[in-house]
Amino acid sequence: MPTPARQARTMPNSAAAVIAELEGLFGRRLATDAAAREAHGRDESYHPVLPPDAVVFAESTEEVAAVVRICAAHGVPVVPFGVGTSLEGGVGALTGGISLDLSGMNRVVRLSVPDLDCTVEAGVTRKQLNAHLRDTGLFFPIDPGADATIGGMAATRASGTNAVRYGTMRDAVLGLTAVMADGRIVKTGTRARKSSAGYDLTRLLVGSEGTLGIITEVTLRLHGVPEAMSAAVCAFPDIAAAVDTVIETIQMGVPVARIELLDEVEMDAVNRYSKLDYPVQPTLFFEFHGSQASVAEQAETVAELAADHGGADFQWATLPEERSRLWQARHDAYYAAIALRPGCKGMPTDVCVPISKLAECVVETKRDLVESNLLGPLVGHVGDGNFHLCLVVDIADPDEVERAEALHARMVHRALAAGGTCTGEHGVGYGKLGFMETEHGEGLAVMRAIKRALDPQNILNPGKVVRI
Numbered sequence: 388m389p390t391p392a393r394q395a396r397t398m399p400n401s402a403a404a405v406i407a408e409l410e411g412l413f414g415r416r417l418a419t420d421a422a423a424r425e426a427h428g429r430d431e432s433y434h435p436v437l438p439p440d441a442v443v444f445a446e447s448t449e450e451v452a453a454v455v456r457i458c459a460a461h462g463v464p465v466v467p468f469g470v471g472t473s474l475e476g477g478v479g480a481l482t483g484g485i486s487l488d489l490s491g492m493n494r495v496v497r498l499s500v501p502d503l504d505c506t507v508e509a510g511v512t513r514k515q516l517n518a519h520l521r522d523t524g525l526f527f528p529i530d531p532g533a534d535a536t537i538g539g540m541a542a543t544r545a546s547g548t549n550a551v552r553y554g555t556m557r558d559a560v561l562g563l564t565a566v567m568a569d570g571r572i573v574k575t576g577t578r579a580r581k582s583s584a585g586y587d588l589t590r591l592l593v594g595s596e597g598t599l600g601i602i603t604e605v606t607l608r609l610h611g612v613p614e615a616m617s618a619a620v621c622a623f624p625d626i627a628a629a630v631d632t633v634i635e636t637i638q639m640g641v642p643v644a645r646i647e648l649l650d651e652v653e654m655d656a657v658n659r660y661s662k663l664d665y666p667v668q669p670t671l672f673f674e675f676h677g678s679q680a681s682v683a684e685q686a687e688t689v690a691e692l693a694a695d696h697g698g699a700d701f702q703w704a705t706l707p708e709e710r711s712r713l714w715q716a717r718h719d720a721y722y723a724a725i726a727l728r729p730g731c732k733g734m735p736t737d738v739c740v741p742i743s744k745l746a747e748c749v750v751e752t753k754r755d756l757v758e759s760n761l762l763g764p765l766v767g768h769v770g771d772g773n774f775h776l777c778l779v780v781d782i783a784d785p786d787e788v789e790r791a792e793a794l795h796a797r798m799v800h801r802a803l804a805a806g807g808t809c810t811g812e813h814g815v816g817y818g819k820l821g822f823m824e825t826e827h828g829e830g831l832a833v834m835r836a837i838k839r840a841l842d843p844q845n846i847l848n849p850g851k852v853v854r855i
Contacts, residue, residue, distance in 0.1 A: 401461040402440045402483060408457050409443055409485070416444040427466075427486040430473040431533070431721070433732035433782060434818060437479030439466060439486035446491045448564055448572055448603040454487055455601065456570030464846050467597040469510065469539030472531075474735050475816030477543065477596050481850035487601065489538055495519050496604060504561060504578055506606045509538025516607075525609040528553035531812065532718040538602045543814035544594030548717065551637075551770030552644040552676065555812070559608050560593050565600035568842035578606060591837070596814055597848040599841045613676035616644075617686060618710045619701040621693050626650055626669040626753060626765075628696040630746040633671065633769045635692050637742050641685050645674035646770035647717055650753065653724060653764035653777075660723030661716035666699070671769075672717055673701075674710070717766075724764040724777040734778040736795050738802035739811030742772045748805055749774060752798050759794045761787070773811035800825070815852045823853065 410417050418424070419441045428438035445451045458465045464484030471478055480486060492508035493515065499505065500523050507516060514534045516527050529540060531547035539545075541563065546555035553559075562576025575588035592600050623629040626648075633646050648671055649657060655667045673689060675682045690701055704713045716723075725733045740748050749765070756763050756776070767774030776798065778791045799809045799822050809815075809822040824831050834853050838845070845855045 402463050405457055405461050405463045405485065406441045409441065409454065412453060413443055413450075416446075418442040418444070424486070427468050427471070427478065427488065428480055430471055430476060430478050430816075431733075432474045432476070432818070433734045433780065434476040434479060434816075437476075437481055439480035440483045442468075442486045442488055444488045444491050448492075448566065451487060451489070451566045451601055451603050452570045452572050454485065455566050455568065458485055458846055459569055459844065462844050462846060464849050465601070466848050467538075467542065467601045469536035469542075470512065470534070472533035472535045473539065473543065473816060474813045475810070475818035477814055477816035477848070477851060479817065481817065484846070489601075489603065490536065492538075492603060498523070499578075500525060502578065503609045503611070504606060505609060506604055507537050509536060509541075509603050509605065511537050513537065513540065520609070524612055526612050527559070527607060528610055529556055529559050532721075537605050537607070541593050541602050541605050542596050544812070545814075546768065546771075546773070546812045548645045548647055548674075548714070548768055550768055550773075550812075551646055552642060553610060557590065557593055560589060560605055561608055562606040563589055563592055563602055564604035565592055565602050567600045568844065568847050572603075573600070576606065580608075594814070596816065596852050598838060598852050599847065601847065613644075613678075613682075615679045615682040616674065616676050616705075616710065617682050618645075618672065618674045618704040618713050619686065619690075620665060620670060620672055620704070620713070621690075621701050622666040622668040622670045622699045623693070624668065624697045627746055627750055628698070629669045629671050630749050630769065632689075632693050632696045632698060634742055634745060636689055637770060639688065639692075641688050642677070643673060643685060643689065643770060644676040645672065646768075647672040648749075648765070648767040648769040648774065649717070649720065650765040652727075652762070653720055653766050656723040656727050656764055657716050657720055660726050661712075661719055663716055665702070671698075672713065674714075720764070720766050721777055724779055727764075728762060728779045728781075730781075731779050732782045734780050734791050734795070735775060735813070736778070736798065737773060737775040737811050737813050738799055738807055738809060739771065739773040740802050740805045740807030744805035744807065745769060745772050745774070748801055748807070751801060752776065755794055755797060759790050761791055761794060763791075763794070768811070771811075772807070796822075817850055820850075820852070820854065
């Protein structure tokens, strides 16, 4: 969708007053220089920089609440910021205001090994958490690729490569601490694994992208480290054969941990970028978790399914360093794609469809790419029907940008027609805003009502998820 320009701000004097008041509280942890503001107005995609008026580096929930109370008193926007790995314009300050950087809130507050849970501050990253868990026999499985913050992952309802077995942030979050639009601090959920007590405020805030409340602490479900882990790579003669293998694997109930699809264009990019030498064909990356016996059984079943669809023999990665190299290459697929056209920008997008519609949508999207004369490597967490294009676009060429945006729109509408969603994990930000009404219909009016009830001044990350 076309990228909106920053809207005109109507209360510059109020913003100045807020900055003056915050300077007295935060001193050097308030930044107004151009470099800090620009760094907090961009994400990892092609969206233009939309800098805030100032950046506050908070170190506690109470500090976040103080910032929000001051901003609320003056009607000035607050935009939460983790590490800036979002892809749909979620951190851009569309109407100016204060960027609230939570990366300094990076403490593991509590860990219970017997209960398989922990509580962390919002600025803890997933790699930091797993490093903390290394000697406990537990791990946190949600892996969106980027070393995102836990707060940001909860805010965007992130998932990633392990979602087919371990679920998404919706499943991982047991409870939250959040600061509401008037500065109140609320705690949602408990450490119990189920509850029937009242509205599910935790699920309401997970995925709200900072528009209903600012998440400052997260209580997470953890998992035991499997006895055995093995990864495998398998090339296919065409993309339909690869996707059909995925569909049959899921329908048979094989409990694979990861199934990742890379088309032949992405495989070429990954080989170049990560110095690998896999066949330049549509390829599946698998990972199997469990006991030694169950991993062997899963692998044998999937290998037979792959062979039925013309898949090559599995190339195995069983040592930890081999698996790490393989998955790092997968995580670097976005940067590998951009490297195919130096000087161009990535226009990443994702959709998610019912597994039975996956092959149809992927094949039609590939055909559309060719007919549009665009470069767009395709990857996907296909075990749960989620796939991505990384359109590599010359932003200075208006015709190419227009073709890319039109293809993106067709990809989304194709997914919606199949019973899917406009975004499986990237979130809405403002990049997907134009598709929300088509997907949700009258449900969007309910979302607006919730937003107005919880944030009547529209100061929490305004212009994202729903238009007010």
